[in-house]
Amino acid sequence: MYEFRCAVPYCKTHFTAPTEDELMGEVAKHVLVKHRIANPSKSLVQFLKDNTIREVPPTAKTG
Numbered sequence: 744m745y746e747f748r749c750a751v752p753y754c755k756t757h758f759t760a761p762t763e764d765e766l767m768g769e770v771a772k773h774v775l776v777k778h779r780i781a782n783p784s785k786s787l788v789q790f791l792k793d794n795t796i797r798e799v800p801p802t803a804k805t806g
């Protein structure tokens with residue numbers, strides 16, 4: 744399972760998805776809707792992957 748926590752200080756968005764691909768799809772929607780970024784650059788996507796996403800063990804339940 745993968746977890747996303749938005750890196751924007753005033754944005755408390757946090758969600759999880761079973762795969763990294765699904766999570767990145769949700770992240771793309773999030774940055775579009777909340778942060779008005781329609782076409783994140785490769786470097787932004789890499790930044791998001793490095794700084795806002797982490798893999799969590801399937802046993803760790805989050806709410």
Ligand SMILES: [Zn+2]
Binds near residue numbers: 754778
């Ligand atoms: Zn956000």
